[in-house]
Amino acid sequence: MDSFFTLSKLFWFAIAPSNALVLLGGLGLVLALARTRRAGMGLLAVSVIGWAVLGFSPIANYLLNPLEERFPIYRGDAPVTGVIILGGAEVPEVGLARGVPAFANAGERAIAFGALARKHPEARLAFIGGSGQLFSDGVASEARMMQMTLPDLGIAPDRVEYEVNSRNTAENAEFAKEMLKPSPGERWLLVTSAFHMPRAVGCFRKAGFDVVPYPVDFRTIGPSQLNDTFSRAASGLDVADVSVKEWVGLVAYYLSGKTSALFPAP
Known part of the structure; x- marks a missing residue:
């Protein structure tokens, strides 16, 4: 088992603010x-x-917003070679058990993927x-959940290429390049949550794979409106967990x- 992957999961369990x-x-x-x-x-x-x-x-809004503002919302209309969506929004254990698509907060990734597929x-x-689970049974995969969702998005299942072995963002990039073999000058859109971009x-x-960011799944309104409080402690802690995970992930x-950069920029 890869030591970085294992240690990152154990370390994150301990330092997630809510935990x-x-x-x-x-x-x-105890004391x-x-x-x-x-x-x-x-x-x-x-x-x-x-x-x-x-x-x-x-506080959680102030932690998250700089991550979301790092890359602007994509407004281009130029032709593209391909569209890449990163997994992580799916809840395969629930969806596959019930036979219906199931997504967490980042379901906008799938919506954007469907819209881009129709546009291009x-x-x-x-x-x-x-x-991304530390102990995965290899059955409830994110890709299987997406395959179940494709008809609802208006995408033919055989139009999509799948990479099903990556466990973290670094492996996402490495394995995507290996599978897609991009050529210089090609234009690939990368769809993932804004805070994760x-x-x-x-x-x-x-990894040497030049992509055009297509951020979605924004959790804050904008830099000028960050002072709103949370009505539920669980909501604020969830945003804090997401923020700290990304900041720690960037450093690690x-x-x-x-x-190659501590805080990648456009």
Whole structure:
């Protein structure tokens, strides 16, 4: 098993804000019960306050927005060689069990993919993504979920090429280049969530695959409207988790040589 992939999954489990605050609170409870009351109660207080601040305040918006603003919304009409969609929006365990398409918050990726397929009927279409789970059974793959969805998008299933072995963004880029074999001067659109686009573009550039960013799935209104609070702590924590994951991912990918820039730009 690839050590970077395994360590990244374990490390992220521990440092995701929502998880880290629970672990901190649990440690505080253990210390309090073990008669280290002052230290334990202090950690419990930090845990509760952290949940409240990250869950309800607009801090998460300020963490996420710079990622979303890094690459502009695509407005071009030029002919394209192909359209690439990265997996990760699908919920294959649910969709395959119930026999209907199932997507998480990033379902806009599929909507954009369908729209681009109709707009560019001659373009090659590619779905890139296997399973990002640490322990995958290889059955509930993202690609199978997308295949189930294609008729609803108005796309003939045999029009799409599939890469089903990549487990993270770096492998997305490497395996996509190997499968699609892009030539100089070709124009490939890359569809993924706006907050994920900097890391994705960095990986594709490192792999030597020049792509045109097509960001979707925006979670913030814009830089001038970031002060809105969250009505549910779970919502704010979810945005905080997504933001921290991307910022940490950018640093980790840069330090490990998977991207050539710390914060890739247009």
